[in-house]
Amino acid sequence: xxxxxxxxxxxxxxxxxxxxxxxxxxxxxxxxxxxxxxxxxxxxxxxxxxxxxxxxxxxxxxxxxxxxxxxxxxxxxxxxxxxxxxxxxxxxxxxxxxxxxxxxxxxxxxxxxxxxxxxxxxxxxxxxxxxxxxxxxxxxxxxxxxxxxxxxxxxxxxxxxxxxxxxxxxxxxxxxxxxxxxxxxxxxxxxxxxxxxxxxxxxxxxxxxxxxxxxxxxxxxxxxxxxxxxxxxxxxxxxxxxxxxxxxxxxxxxxxxxxxxxxxxxxxxxxxxxxxxxxxxxxxxxxxxxxxxxxxxxxxxxxxxxxxxxxxxxxxxxxxxxxxxxxxxxxxxxxxxxxxxxxxxxxxxxxxxxxxxxxxxxxxxxxxxxxxxxxxxxxxxxxxxxxxxxxxxxxxxxxxxxxxxxxxxxxxxxxxxxxxxx
Numbered sequence: 001x002x003x004x005x006x007x008x009x010x011x012x013x014x015x016x017x018x019x020x021x022x023x024x025x026x027x028x029x030x031x032x033x034x035x036x037x038x039x040x041x042x043x044x045x046x047x048x049x050x051x052x053x054x055x056x057x058x059x060x061x062x063x064x065x066x067x068x069x070x071x072x073x074x075x076x077x078x079x080x081x082x083x084x085x086x087x088x089x090x091x092x093x094x095x096x097x098x099x100x101x102x103x104x105x106x107x108x109x110x111x112x113x114x115x116x117x118x119x120x121x122x123x124x125x126x127x128x129x130x131x132x133x134x135x136x137x138x139x140x141x142x143x144x145x146x147x148x149x150x151x152x153x154x155x156x157x158x159x160x161x162x163x164x165x166x167x168x169x170x171x172x173x174x175x176x177x178x179x180x181x182x183x184x185x186x187x188x189x190x191x192x193x194x195x196x197x198x199x200x201x202x203x204x205x206x207x208x209x210x211x212x213x214x215x216x217x218x219x220x221x222x223x224x225x226x227x228x229x230x231x232x233x234x235x236x237x238x239x240x241x242x243x244x245x246x247x248x249x250x251x252x253x254x255x256x257x258x259x260x261x262x263x264x265x266x267x268x269x270x271x272x273x274x275x276x277x278x279x280x281x282x283x284x285x286x287x288x289x290x291x292x293x294x295x296x297x298x299x300x301x302x303x304x305x306x307x308x309x310x311x312x313x314x315x316x317x318x319x320x321x322x323x324x325x326x327x328x329x330x331x332x333x334x335x336x337x338x339x340x341x342x343x344x345x346x347x348x349x350x351x352x353x354x355x356x357x358x359x360x361x362x363x364x365x366x367x368x369x370x371x372x373x374x375x376x377x378x379x380x381x382x383x384x385x386x387x388x389x390x391x392x393x394x395x396x397x398x399x400x401x402x403x404x405x406x407x408x409x410x411x412x413x414x415x416x417x418x419x420x421x422x
Contacts, residue, residue, distance in 0.1 A: 008112025010062035025062025027112030029090035032348020057100025180236025192251030246279030292335035353393030360408035
């Protein structure tokens with residue numbers, strides 16, 4: 001059945017946690033402050049390995065096609081957290097109770113039910129299957145993690161990745177290291193020079209966000225430990241090895257630039273091949289240039305906006321500003337690095353006129369090679385409150401957003417994962 005003919009019904013949850021669809025009301029979706037029916041081009045079956053959340057203190061709202069009115073339910077709203085390689089294009093509509101808690105740091109997609117299946121407002125943006133684990137038993141992964149940790153008893157980084165990341169958090173990147181495939185995560189820094197509102201590894205005591213999905217790295221790996229993990233992964237993944245500094249369980253890796261330079265140089269000097277990538281806030285242009293000279297292959301820059309004020313209200317940088325981010329991208333391109341934007345996409349903000357215009361100008365001027373479309377993990381009602389007094393203009397939708405960026409730089413790639421560059 002064509003997506004244009006699908007009219008999903010509202011999905012709700014009762015107090016006992018049972019999730020079911022409403023027989024009469026249709027799914028509504030939210031983009032920023034705007035409510036509306038799903039656009040015909042943004043519905044897709046809920047991908048495998050996605051999750052459903054019931055949202056505490058939030059009453060579901062549906063659309064009655066007979067009356068043309070919205071209806072607030074007693075039941076709780078339901079949202080979908082989609083599997084990797086997909087980007088959410090709209091949030092669910094609900095009305096929050098006065099005492100509703102701020103939601104944990106996940107992405108919340110509008111989800112409905114039609115034709116005996118769940119549909120979500122989302123798009124697949126990458127065909128890579130690197131974070132699909134269907135058919136791989138959890139017990140097998142856990143056994144492999146323990147064996148790998150046992151093989152490197154003196155390497156604190158390998159111990160952290162296996163015992164903390166695989167066994168405690170089921171981190172997809174660490175799981176792939178365990179399996180010897182795709183991209184190896186290399187967290188290195190426990191400090192950061194930004195105070196991101198939705199930092200997934202550390203929150204200030206005064207934060208309204210009561211919990212983070214994971215705890216931050218508590219030590220600084222040595223260059224030797226980093227190289228040892230890289231060498232191990234390079235022996236296992238011989239087809240398309242990627243090594244990535246800068247993970248969700250750490251601060252800003254550029255604050256350990258000298259250590260990274262030492263590790264990259266040692267790995268390359270030992271014959272190490274593959275794509276060495278840095279996931280970063282790109283706050284230190286000089287350090288980016290040093291890493292490029294040492295043998296770095298690519299830079300992925302975390303970004304919520306190409307407008308300095310919008311950027312600053314979310315990242316709350318300390319000792320740098322958005323001009324440094326621009327300078328880091330310029331330094332990376334001058335050294336021939338492949339540059340991606342890790343764009344934290346938020347429906348109703350990122351796809352608005354002012355944001356698209358600024359981002360398109362930035363991409364065209366800087367020569368960015370790729371935009372990785374990641375959802376911003378944050379409460380859908382909380383994020384817009386950060387930008388009081390800033391004009392965004394109307395939401396254009398995800399499809400128009402992509403078309404506008406593509407037009408700004410022909411050949412611009414879209415995706416979700418750091419690519420292997422050969």
